[in-house]
Amino acid sequence: MAYRYVIRHHAYTFDDLKTLLARASPLRSGDVLAGVAAATYEERVAAQLALADVPLRDFLHEALVPYEQDEVTRLIIDTHDAAAFAPISHFTVGQLRDWLLSDEADAPALQALAPGLTPEMVAAVSKLMRNQELIAVARRCEVVTRFRNTLGLRGHLATRLQPNHPTDDLRGIAASLVDGLLYGSGDAVLGINPATDNPHTVHQLLNMLDAVCEQYAIPTQSCVLCHVTTTLELLNRSAPVDLAFQSIAGTEAANSSFGINLGLLQEAWEGTRALNRGTVGQQVMYFETGQGSALSANAHHGLDQQTCEARAYAVARRFDPLLVNSVVGFIGPEYLYDGKQIIRAALEDHFCGKLLGLPMGMDVCYTNHAEADQDDMDTLLTLLGVAGCNFIMGVPGADDIMLSYQSTSFHDALYLRRVLGLRPAPEFEAWLEQQGIFNAQGQLLPASASAQLLGRLPAALR
Structure with missing residues (x-):
């Protein structure tokens, strides 16, 4: 017509x-x-x-x-x-x-x-x-999810602690983990992008994250963001998998380019839920998306990239996820040229996901060859906080040294919580107060007050 x-x-x-x-x-x-x-x-x-x-x-x-x-x-x-x-x-x-x-x-x-x-x-x-x-x-949409804590409540902002390392070195990752925890980051997930999808390496990373959560009794979930087929293999090895992760897109052809289909996601969803590792809920899927992924695979069928992106949210919605985020500026200026386009795309993605009933977070990010800078990200971060974004990334220094892009730091989350009066997930906030990291008003305490945390690192990571 x-x-x-x-x-x-x-x-x-x-x-x-x-x-x-x-x-x-x-x-x-x-x-x-x-x-x-x-x-x-x-x-x-x-x-x-x-x-x-x-x-x-x-x-x-x-x-x-x-x-x-x-x-x-x-x-x-x-x-x-x-x-x-x-x-x-x-x-x-x-x-x-x-x-x-x-x-x-x-x-x-x-x-x-x-x-x-x-x-x-x-x-x-x-x-x-x-x-x-x-x-x-988007601010009116409240989408609440649960696994080991409660995410998405109005007045709260969670963070994914993202301790990536270019060689998947366990001690390097542990240092970033402790750094992030001492700034109150990690209630959305302790999530590592592995440098390799090797099952043995991913299993080691999962074991390390599980040991940290057990040692510190942290009310949060962990995830190694490997391909879903690697997760399925590790489920068969009884690995401590909290969340199954996968990047998804809005067409069958684009998902095929990722090596996935709906049947494979269904298998991962069912297998991860069967472990029954959650304490307050059993929402076990974590999805990432991004405008331009279908075009990159020549699988957009003539659709504009934002409509393709919204269709990816139908895939996510099918599996009742704990977390969904758009990695908004990650693909590069070929798809979102400058700060203005990145800001607009992020607000669209957050709006569309929330309206469809998804627990939307955002990786407020850009690549170094885009016409954007950290001031643009500060603007976008603040706008998303006002819009009620469920979670953002926490990257040491805002500079991901493994993926080579710029995101948001532990300090950025502190800024946003402070200026907008936002709090971490309730269970995680109680833990932060118990550990002497935050006070009862949700304010960060001096590092000396939380030195006890450093003394309880698992021995293999000291």
């Missing part, structure tokens, strides 16, 4: 819904690279105005990637909750925007609506919204 809008006697025609969504997307380098972006600002405005009049029902009848060719499309259509969708089934995209910005769209209403929304619907409405509107709506 073609869509048409006239501006100043000039008619703009968009051949189908896929084209309309792409032309309505705010400018980003990845869509220009893919040849799907609007040619002019006026064409983009025309597409946005045309998109505002599209009935939401159209997204249930016009598949952007053919149903027969793509298991992600089949997942989206086959699991759509018609009852949850019914109250807004008569809306256009523009009317959905207006409702989301109204007082009617409170947290309970948004939670009830989430199963009735498809990724394409939320991607569409995000294209009509200013940054402040993305923040305002």
Whole structure:
């Protein structure tokens, strides 16, 4: 079906819904690279105005990637909750925007609506919204998850302690772990990106993380972010796996380029849950995404990169994850050219994920060849804190020496918690106070008060 809008006697025609969504997307380098972006600002405005009049029902009848060719499309259509969708089934995209910005769209209403929304619907409405509107709506969405602590509660901000090391050296990783814990980082997860996916190395890392959590009685979860097939192999070896991790994308072809499919994720989900390692819940999946991954694999089917990204959230939603985050600026300037594009993409991703009912965090990051710097990340970090982001990264010095990109530091999390009055996960905060790391007001105490922690490192890591 073609869509048409006239501006100043000039008619703009968009051949189908896929084209309309792409032309309505705010400018980003990845869509220009893919040849799907609007040619002019006026064409983009025309597409946005045309998109505002599209009935939401159209997204249930016009598949952007053919149903027969793509298991992600089949997942989206086959699991759509018609009852949850019914109250807004008569809306256009523009009317959905207006409702989301109204007082009617409170947290309970948004939670009830989430199963009735498809990724394409939320991607569409995000294209009509200013940054402040993305923040305002996302802030109302409360998505709470549990494993060994409670994440996503309003007024709280968690961090992933990310102690990566270029050679997977256990002592180097342990030093970063202790450093992060002494700054109150790690309630979302103690998560290592391994330099190698070798099962023996990953098993060693898992054992080390498990020993640290046991030695210190830390109410958090650990994860080595290896490929899901490595996790499955280690499950068969009785490795101490808390969370199964995988990078995911929004099309079957893009997921195939990652070496995964929905069946493999199902196997990992079931196998990890069977270990029953959680204490307050059993949400065991951790997913990472990022705009541009489908285009990198030439698997975007002509979709704009933000709509592809939103479709990845349907994959995540299927497996009831503990954690999901967009690694927003990691792929590089070919997809998000500068700080302005990175900020916009991050706010879109957070908004879309939360609206679909996901526990969204964000890796506030950029690569050194992007037109961005730490000031841009400070701005984005603050905006995401206001928007109610569930968690951010905690990287020593904000500089990941293994992955070679810039992220957020332990100090950045302290800043955001302080200026916005946010607290760690409740169970983790109680542990920090017990250890003499934080006081009862959630403030960091001098390092000397927590020196006892250093004396209880497992002997092999001293």
